[in-house]
Amino acid sequence: MEILNVSNLSKKYGDGPNEFWALDDVSFRVQKGEFVAIVGKSGSGKSTLLHLLGGLDNPTSGNVIINNQNIYKMNDKNLTIFRRKYIGIIYQFYNLVPALTVKENILLPALFDGRNISNKKLNDLIKNLGLINKIHLFPNDLSGGQQQRTAIGRALINRPKLLLADEPTGNLDSRNSRSIMKLLEFYNRKYKQTIIIVTHDMSLAKRASRIITMADGKIIKDKKNDRIKS
Numbered sequence: 001m002e003i004l005n006v007s008n009l010s011k012k013y014g015d016g017p018n019e020f021w022a023l024d025d026v027s028f029r030v031q032k033g034e035f036v037a038i039v040g041k042s043g044s045g046k047s048t049l050l051h052l053l054g055g056l057d058n059p060t061s062g063n064v065i066i067n068n069q070n071i072y073k074m075n076d077k078n079l080t081i082f083r084r085k086y087i088g089i090i091y092q093f094y095n096l097v098p099a100l101t102v103k104e105n106i107l108l109p110a111l112f113d114g115r116n117i118s119n120k121k122l123n124d125l126i127k128n129l130g131l132i133n134k135i136h137l138f139p140n141d142l143s144g145g146q147q148q149r150t151a152i153g154r155a156l157i158n159r160p161k162l163l164l165a166d167e168p169t170g171n172l173d174s175r176n177s178r179s180i181m182k183l184l185e186f187y188n189r190k191y192k193q194t195i196i197i198v199t200h201d202m203s204l205a206k207r208a209s210r211i212i213t214m215a216d217g218k219i220i221k222d223k224k225n226d227r228i229k230s
Helices: 046-053 076-086 102-112 119-129 144-156 174-191
Strands: 002-013 020-031 035-039 061-066 087-090 162-166 195-198 210-215 218-224
Touching (some): 020 061, 020 218, 035 046, 035 174, 087 144, 102 119, 102 144, 119 174, 144 174, 174 195
Parallel strands (some): 035 195, 035 210
Antiparallel strands (some): 002 020, 002 061
């Protein structure tokens, strides 16, 4: 089942002599349950691509179809609602609300969406995240790895069709980076969660089932991967 269809996606910044194409006619598709790593040097366009997939920026041209809906044909209000329901986003810098506890941060998207999350679902998620003893703590009381686990929980609480992660291990040491990747792998393998991750770390990218390599705003390689097993 196809979850994502990206066709002829481009993003231009500036005009005339200052014109710069961050993305240049990018096309690819993703099936349900794939774990895709997007890699490339700084400035290759990988983060720009992820932001466009998440509806966080507007393309210059092209289409992004998620769950059979073209997100850039929606108005801002409908896109916000769609993104909240169907897209989970994990950021490099966590973006947690400092005044909310771990539990409250995780539940925030469900609250905005008017969803009632069962105690069992919430407890199972928190247990899988390894945060059972941390739910009443605030972000400033957590380690970097624990903050990122909380951010992952927030992205997963609505069971999105597509989980996007922008350098989710960029601020973590190697031990915590491997731990976060194993957590994402767990959700991909057990729950068939579709995941697209941007990373500069090839050792982490090799844990994905597919690797897309970018350079100068284009896809230069797209191949299945014999993923590393824990």
